[in-house]
Amino acid sequence: MHARFTAAFSQLSAALQTALAPLLEQDEFPAFLTAAQAEAVKQASGLDDDALAFALLPLAAACSLAPVSEFFVGAVARGLSGNLYFGANMEFAGTPLQQTIHAEQCAVTHAWMRGERGLASITVNYTPCGHCRQFMNELNSGTGLTIRLPGRAPATLGDYLPDAFGPRDLNITTLLMDETRHGLSSSNQDPLTQQAVAAADQSHAPYSRSYSGVALEAEDGAVFTGRYAENAAFNPSLPPLQAALILMNLSGRDLRHIRRAVLAETQGSLLTQWPATQATLLALGCKNSEHHLL
Numbered sequence: 001m002h003a004r005f006t007a008a009f010s011q012l013s014a015a016l017q018t019a020l021a022p023l024l025e026q027d028e029f030p031a032f033l034t035a036a037q038a039e040a041v042k043q044a045s046g047l048d049d050d051a052l053a054f055a056l057l058p059l060a061a062a063c064s065l066a067p068v069s070e071f072f073v074g075a076v077a078r079g080l081s082g083n084l085y086f087g088a089n090m091e092f093a094g095t096p097l098q099q100t101i102h103a104e105q106c107a108v109t110h111a112w113m114r115g116e117r118g119l120a121s122i123t124v125n126y127t128p129c130g131h132c133r134q135f136m137n138e139l140n141s142g143t144g145l146t147i148r149l150p151g152r153a154p155a156t157l158g159d160y161l162p163d164a165f166g167p168r169d170l171n172i173t174t175l176l177m178d179e180t181r182h183g184l185s186s187s188n189q190d191p192l193t194q195q196a197v198a199a200a201d202q203s204h205a206p207y208s209r210s211y212s213g214v215a216l217e218a219e220d221g222a223v224f225t226g227r228y229a230e231n232a233a234f235n236p237s238l239p240p241l242q243a244a245l246i247l248m249n250l251s252g253r254d255l256r257h258i259r260r261a262v263l264a265e266t267q268g269s270l271l272t273q274w275p276a277t278q279a280t281l282l283a284l285g286c287k288n289s290e291h292h293l294l
């Protein structure tokens with residue numbers, strides 16, 4: 001089991017420990033449970049869907065990187081498939097606070113990057129901040145998304161975000177997690193570049209149409225990709241590097257072990273991710289970053 005989970009795992013009920021041990025002891029626990037795995041864990045532990053999501057929160061929070069706040073937030077997103085995806089907040093020393101990833105953004109992006117096409121609910125160990133409420137209002141579940149917090153009755157995003165401003169106010173109909181392709185391709189045959197291009201092709205950038213994606217190669221050869229996710233209110237948008245860092249962190253790898261990085265983005269568009277991407281990578285000790293214009 002990855003060392004970050006041991007303390008949280010030891011606090012779980014005996015039945016839940018027995019049910020989760022085979023998953024956590026895999027060579028690389030991917031920080032999500034398939035619907036079938038979640039069903040088996042429910043059977044073995046006697047927990048229902050909601051109780052299981054709450055019980056998993058300490059494990060999700062154990063994935064937090066919080067050198068600034070030392071405030072460890074965990075989230076578990078349930079996809080329409082029934083899969084359960086972990087999320088945790090991630091802070092980056094040596095960068096502006098704007099580079100921070102909230103636990104809710106992490107869980108949502110995790111689900112999206114693994115091909116989930118919508119969310120049913122999200123369970124969080126603290127009340128979601130305004131920025132997260134706005135970030136989640138970009139999802140195709142709209143204000144109907146169920147939010148579960150400790151000690152509160154389940155409520156919807158609409159309850160937590162009354163009078164919401166969202167994509168429809170800007171006449172946008174393709175929502176976050178909707179299937180989308182922009183027809184982007186590149187003749188460059190480098191595999192890492194191709195992965196960054198594929199991520200850009202599936203990015204959510206209906207406001208700027210500045211599509212972008214990132215591919216990271218870890219020192220052990222593993223590759224992590226990230227798609228850009230824009231938000232109707234602009235500031236809660238999540239850059240493509242952050243999406244890739246989410247998958248790398250959740251895999252259990254140290255973010256200071258990036259061997260090579262590629263940012264692919266559309267040429268001549270209004271926005272660019274390049275300076276911020278390069279700066280955050282430098283703060284993580286990665287000097288080997290490339291900019292591929294499409």
Ligand SMILES: O=c1ccn([C@H]2C[C@H](O)[C@@H](CO)O2)c(=O)[nH]1
Pocket residue numbers: 066069071073088089090091100101102103104127128129130132
């Ligand atoms: O809804 C919230 C509120 C805060 N945080 C994180 C962001 C930052 O890392 C830390 C302190 O705000 O907690 C979240 O993950 N979700």
Ligand SMILES: [Zn+2]
Pocket residue numbers: 102103104128129130131132133
């Ligand atoms: Zn937040």
